[in-house]
Amino acid sequence: MKYKDYYQILGIERDASPEDTKRAYRRLARKYHPDVSKEADAEERFKEVGEAYEVLKDPEKRAAYNELGRYRAGQEFRPPPDWGSRAGHDFGGRQADFSDFFAEIFGGRSAGQGFAARGQDFEATVEIALEQALHATETTLHFDMPQRDKHSGNVRRPPREIKVRIPRGATDGQKLRVPGKGGKGMNGAPDGDLYLRIVLRPHPLFKPSGHDLYLEVPVAPWEAALGASIEVPTLEGRARIKIHPGAKAGQRLRLAGKGLPKSGHGHGDLYAVLQVVSPAVLNEREKSLFEALAKTSAFNPRRHFGGG
Amino acid sequence: MDDWIECVFPEEDASCFSLSELMHVSGLEREEIVALVDFGILAPEGAEDAWLFSMESILVARTGERLKQGFELSPAGLALALTYLRRIEALEAQLQALGCQLLE
Numbered sequence: 246m247k248y249k250d251y252y253q254i255l256g257i258e259r260d261a262s263p264e265d266t267k268r269a270y271r272r273l274a275r276k277y278h279p280d281v282s283k284e285a286d287a288e289e290r291f292k293e294v295g296e297a298y299e300v301l302k303d304p305e306k307r308a309a310y311n312e313l314g315r316y317r318a319g320q321e322f323r324p325p326p327d328w329g330s331r332a333g334h335d336f337g338g339r340q341a342d343f344s345d346f347f348a349e350i351f352g353g354r355s356a357g358q359g360f361a362a363r364g365q366d367f368e369a370t371v372e373i374a375l376e377q378a379l380h381a382t383e384t385t386l387h388f389d390m391p392q393r394d395k396h397s398g399n400v401r402r403p404p405r406e407i408k409v410r411i412p413r414g415a416t417d418g419q420k421l422r423v424p425g426k427g428g429k430g431m432n433g434a435p436d437g438d439l440y441l442r443i444v445l446r447p448h449p450l451f452k453p454s455g456h457d458l459y460l461e462v463p464v465a466p467w468e469a470a471l472g473a474s475i476e477v478p479t480l481e482g483r484a485r486i487k488i489h490p491g492a493k494a495g496q497r498l499r500l501a502g503k504g505l506p507k508s509g510h511g512h513g514d515l516y517a518v519l520q521v522v523s524p525a526v527l528n529e530r531e532k533s534l535f536e537a538l539a540k541t542s543a544f545n546p547r548r549h550f551g552g553g
Numbered sequence: 554m555d556d557w558i559e560c561v562f563p564e565e566d567a568s569c570f571s572l573s574e575l576m577h578v579s580g581l582e583r584e585e586i587v588a589l590v591d592f593g594i595l596a597p598e599g600a601e602d603a604w605l606f607s608m609e610s611i612l613v614a615r616t617g618e619r620l621k622q623g624f625e626l627s628p629a630g631l632a633l634a635l636t637y638l639r640r641i642e643a644l645e646a647q648l649q650a651l652g653c654q655l656l657e
Binding site for chain 1: 557560561563564577608612616622624650652653657
């Protein structure tokens with residue numbers, strides 16, 4: 246099996262004191278804990294850090310780990326022949342969360358002793374398009390689920406596929422629990438659960454906020470000044486909205502029920518957010534029309550600034 | 554053969570869990586769950602000796618367990634952390650909504 250260098254993972258020397266070990270762990274926990282970290286690989290790194298600390302914080306486990314010898318991280322190795330007596334530590338229900346390396350070193354014997362451990366929970370992020378959130382969506386998840394072989398006690402990772410149907414009404418960041426679809430429990434203990442997190446893929450036009458959608462709608466200065474009836478896209482087609490004369494940038498127009506569906510019944514709303522845009526390039530005729538308007542109009546948008 | 558697993562959103566899920574079931578699934582101790590109820594993080598139905606927790610509670614409790622492990626939190630510390638986390642999530646949702654209205 247491949248060696249894991251717990252000291253390297255925590256960034257400490259082999260002779261680091263318990264105090265230094267703890268402080269190293271705390272620094273890394275702050276950096277990688279999924280609930281406070283913004284790092285990309287936080288979840289994975291935190292599991293690694295947690296496992297390393299679990300072993301190195303306990304004098305007995307640390308001594309047992311040290312006796313394996315020194316190897317490079319990722320190097321293939323075998324434990325020393327007399328190491329067997331050290332195995333069989335009981336880490337309770339959390340044993341399933343640790344890596345294969347850990348399971349081999351510390352847990353290999355317990356499977357044979359009829360140690361009952363609840364199956365591992367699995368987590369997955371499911372990315373769906375906004376259009377998919379309109380209906381129930383089916384998606385396939387791929388897992389390498391660790392399974393403890395009944396006979397050898399070794400951990401294998403046969404790839405597994407899980408097909409899930411996400412009901413309509415999903416929102417960004419929504420979490421779901423699917424009971425009993427996680428890893429297999431050992432020796433009669435229940436199976437773990439599957440936890441899903443839904444992520445809505447960014448859409449070129451619509452921005453979701455809960456069940457509501459926001460659409461930025463550019464309008465020409467004359468449309469804002471004169472008012473207009475314009476067509477805008479919705480998630481399921483098109484709709485007409487009426488711009489009233491004197492419309493302002495940032496103004497929101499609500500299209501009720503044109504947002505994302507709610508899981509029960511009903512929909513959120515679609516908000517058209519007006520953006521007044523001026524043409525970048527004017528031909529001579531357009532320019533002279535604008536200049537005539539500027540001369541004629543008494544409109545002062547900056548009256549409240551005072552002064553000249 | 555239809556082997557799709559149907560998922561249910563927590564707010565649609567009428568499943569109820571006892572205190573010991575919640576302990577088992579989340580990994581939290583009894584004392585910790587009681588603290589979360591005392592501090593209003595969890596709001597079970599029913600009388601004290603027969604609490605019924607919702608599916609949402611499982612998600613909250615699991616996050617709690619992860620925080621507890623990561624930061625060696627006491628029950629009260631855990632309640633505080635989850636309180637702030639909830640507040641952060643609400644603020645992020647507000648930011649998200651406001652961001653949608655910002656013009657490019």
